[in-house]
Amino acid sequence: MTSLSPPKGTGPLGRREARLAWGLLMPTIISVALVVILPLLSIFWISVKPVQLADLRAPAPVVRESLRGRPAAPSDPAQYEIRIRNSSQDKPILGVTLADTLPEGLTILAPDPRCTIDGAEIFCDFGDLEPGYRERMRMEAQVSQAFLDADPDLDASEPRLTYRSENILTNSEFTLDNFRRVFDGGEFWAVLWTTMFYTVFGTIGALVFGLFAAMLLNKSFKGQGVLRGLYLFPYVAPVIAVAFTWVTLFDPFSGSANALLLQMGVTQAPINFFGERPLALIMVTVFEIWRYFPLSFLFILARMQSIDTDMYEAADMDGASPFQKFWFLSLPQLLGILSVLFLLRFIWTFNKFDDIFLLTGGNAGTRTLTVNVYEQAFALANIGAGAAVAVVVFLCLLLFSVFFFKFISREEGL
Amino acid sequence: MGALRHGYVTAPLLGALWAFTIAVTVSVSFAFATGEAFKPSLWLSLLFGAAAGVIALKAPGRWTGVGVVSLAFALLGAAGFGAVLSGEGVSLGKTLLAGLCAGFFTALPLAVFLEDCTWGALTRHEFEEALIRFFTGIGYIFFTAIVVIPFYVMVMTSLKSQQALLQNPLDFSLELSKGWGLFRSYSELFADFGFGGYLMTSLLVSVATVAITLAFSVPGAYAVARLRFKGQAAFSRSILLIYMVPMIVLALPIYIVFSMVGLRNSIFGIILIYPVTTIPVALYMLQGYFRGLPAEVEEAGLMDGLSRLAVIWKITLPLSLPALASVSLYVFMIAWNEFLLAFMLLDDPSKFTLTRGVAMLNSSEIPRQHLMAGAVIATVPIMVLFLGLERFMTKGLTAGSVKG
Known part of the structure; x- marks a missing residue:
């Protein structure tokens, strides 16, 4: 008897569809892997390497060739000079060799013992160069009239160099110093506290004010569209423009905000809004x-406008007051979008770097974790320590997203 | 609470608070507009406000009350007892005008707030309605002020000269006699700082980012939305995860790699990186839209012998033009406003994007008005785009801006 159950597994059509899907996704997957996944993994690697900003350029020999003695006639004495130095002050370069083609008419009379000459080809073996090594190697040479007439530039033929230098990023030297540095002292906890303050209050504040603004505009009147556009300005404008505007506005010496406060008699002396310790953190928040x-x-406005009005009519019939309607009808309806927004904004505020960096540069007690990444890596020129902070940031985020996925899967919309 | 719900308590109370709000608003706007000394008086504004509240309730007609209060505020202000006090050197005309404004904007809204209220006990409805109207009024003033003031300061500062700014930071009145000289900061930015070039670079980078992002994310979004394959659900979720990764964490290794291969200081390097930061968002937004399109139309196309790719090109894309517009605008905005990567990867002033160029202006040697002019130049194009295509932009923001 033949079975009448539906076919199991994937048929050829299904396989073709899946192949097409992967084909369409491939460009995205590859680019995201290259620019997101790979850097993320490399952060872990860099965080255990003792690497400084200056180490990014691997040490290399620097070579210049020139002709000394200013020969004016073919019989004049001349020297062929090779200047070589190690670009690094603290790392050796191993097995340096140089090969070059000599210009026509230049003959080397007495080659250096490290060099061999084969026709117009010169080959020198410098061996290992110590850190900070520099040398001028001179060899007696003779020039022909043709050479003098042509007057060629010796640097024009690029010397072919071979050497081995150790790149700190690829060698097998590991250290936990970076993490020790990051967690050392009370600084880390201060940074973490700043981050949490900024994230929690920034997120909640933005939600509460967003809710108020949405309630204001959740009715139709003339100019509603204009106001809605206006209220979006702070978000749409480039962060750099608005951040510098705030800095200008709250400048202690020439800022309008201080001038206004002084004039109204609110304060007697100008306030340094972005330069004083708790105030700066409050200001960036x-x-x-x-x-x-x-x-x-x-978001909240969009959700509000999709709430069914029947409910409010029923509440009106039952004699509910406006506050009761908000508290017992609107708010429960908005809870879903509010919690989704809270989670997303929480993570994004945690990630925020530009705003604080532009406003205070992380000074006056406003250094959050992300600003600390920059501070360690570039201001203190310690890439390894910066990467260690980045690892901490990443682990925090991992924690959040586990929570996020547990929670968000039950929520609507996203 | 019960005691509050009487007209004779509610009206003076709301009146006092409202009058103080208006006094502050009027002083701030007059100070910003004229640069002269205006300040609110806490006690006088509370007192007169309470009186205005009572008048609003008791006045025989709305406009009589408003007229009486406006005139009273103006005259009291001129006599030196107003809710808005003017300092030395303020002309009588301006004092009168400030008082008149304060009175009018106190009285008229109060009349609206207290529309249904009576002198005696109020029902819960009447009371709460009045309260809600009052808070709505405060809300409009508050939100409009916090949004408008920074942008006003930005534009006006860019039109001032250094001395004028230091002399009186509050004086934003324009010296119209200077004519085109007002725009000196702008012409210097374009002539000496190469902002024309930065504008073009930013435009090029943003447009290229939009093009590349769409080229990558449209097929990807279609695959996630329509095609069945193993790992589809996991994939559409991990897209969200990607944009949880902070840029600064990625910027560090990118900086290292770019330094090593010599891609730093090149527009090409920037165009290589920017789209990848926007592809996940665009993919997420587009797949949501594609899911909403009727699959039957596409199936009809398939039946008629089109290949899948032809279906995407000839059916899906034309149907999703509005979504493409939203996504493009949103991606354009991200690329235009991007600062961190440009700041880290570009050092050569000839290759700056606009945001990087503005960051360069933030030094003690360059006057403030140049910095603000740079900020205006960076803001205006994106604002024009936003206001012109607000419908698409708002849709793009709601669909995609879990990111920010």
């Missing part, structure tokens, strides 16, 4: 709220 309330406003 306020900036974060200001810049991202439009985003939550947009």
Whole structure:
């Protein structure tokens, strides 16, 4: 008897579809792997390497060839000079050899013992160069009239160099110093606390203000579209423009905000908004709220406008007051989008770098983890330590996203 | 709470608070507009506000009340007892005008807030309606102020001269007599700092980013949305994960690699990196849209002998033009506003993007108005685009801007 159950497994058509799908996705997968996954993995590698900003350029021999003695006639004495030096002050270069073609009419009379000459070809073996090594190698030479007439540039024929130099990034030297540096002292905990303050208050603030703004605009009146566009300005404008505007506005000496406060008698002396210790952190958090309330406003407004009005009519019939309607009807409806927004904004605020970097540069107690990555890697020129902070950032995020996926899968929309 | 719900308490209370809000608003706007000394008086504005609240409730007609309060505020202000106090050197005309504004904007909204209220006990509805209208009014003023003030300062500062700024940081009045001289900062930026070139670079980079992003994400989004393959669900989820990765973490290794292969300081390197940061967002946005398209149309196309790729090209894409517009605008905005990578990877002033160029202006040797002019130059194109195509932009923002 033949079975009547549906076919199992994938048929040829299904396989073809899957192949096409992977083909269409391949460019994305490859590019994302190259620019996101690979750097992420390399961060772990770099974080255990003792690598400084200056180490990024591997040591290389620097060579110049020239003719000394200014020969004016073919019989004049001349020297052929090779200047060689090690570009690095603290790392050796191994097995350096040089090969070059001598210009026509130049004959070397007494080659250096390290060099051999074969026709117009010169080959020198310099062996190992110590750190900071430099030498001028001179050889007696003779020039012909043709050479003098042509007056060729000796550097024009690029010398062919072979050498081995150790790149700190690829050798087998490992260290835990970077992590020790990062966790050393109370600094790390201060940075972590700053990050948490900034993230939690920035996120909640942006949500609360977004909710208020959405409630304002959740009715139709003339100019509603204009106001909605206006309220999106802080988010749409380039961060660099608005951040510098805030810095200008709150400047302690020539800022309008201080001038205004002084004039109104709120304060007696100018306030250094971005330069004083708790205030600077509060100010960058306020900036974060200001810049991202439009985003939550947009989401919440979209959700509000999709709430069924029947419910409110029923509530009106039952005599519910406006506050009761908000508290018992609107808010529960908005809870879903609010929690999704909270999670996403939490992670994004945690990741934020540009804003604080532009406003305070991480000074005055505003150094968050992401700013610390930059600070360690570039300001202190210690790439390894920067990578170690980046690893910490990444692990925090991993933690968040595990939580996020557990939670978000139950939520609508995303 | 119960005691508050009487017209004779609610009206003066809301009136006092509202009058103070208006006094602050009027002083700040007059100070910003004229640069002269205006300040709100806390006690006087509370007092007069309370009176205005009572008048709003008791006045026989709305406009009589408004007229009386406006005139009273103006005259009191001129006498030196106003809700808005003017300092030395402020002309009588401006003082009168400030008082008139304060009175008018106190009285008229108050009349609206207290529309349904009566002198005696109020029902919960009447009371809460009045309160909500009051808070709505405060909300409009507050949000408009916090958004408008920074942009106003940005534009006005760029039109001032250094001395004028240091002399009175509050004076944003334009010296119209200077004519085209007002735009000196701008002409210097274009002539001496090469901002014309930066504009072109930014435009080139942003457009290239949009093109490459679309070329990569359209097929990818289609595959995730329509085709069945193993790992489809996992894939559409991990897209979200990708944009949880902070840029600074990626920027470090990218900086190292670019330094080693010599891609730093090249526009090519930037164009190589930017699209990858936007592809996941674009893919996520597009697949959501593709899922919403009716599959039957595509199946009809397949039946008629089109290949899958032809279906995408001839059916899906024309149907999703609005979504493509939104995604393009959103990606353009990200690329245009991008700062971190440009800052780290570009050192050569001849290859700067606009944001990197503005960052260069932030030094103590370059005057503030140049920095602000640079900020305006960076902001205006994206704003024009945003206002012109707001419908698409807003849609793009809601669909994609879990990122930010």
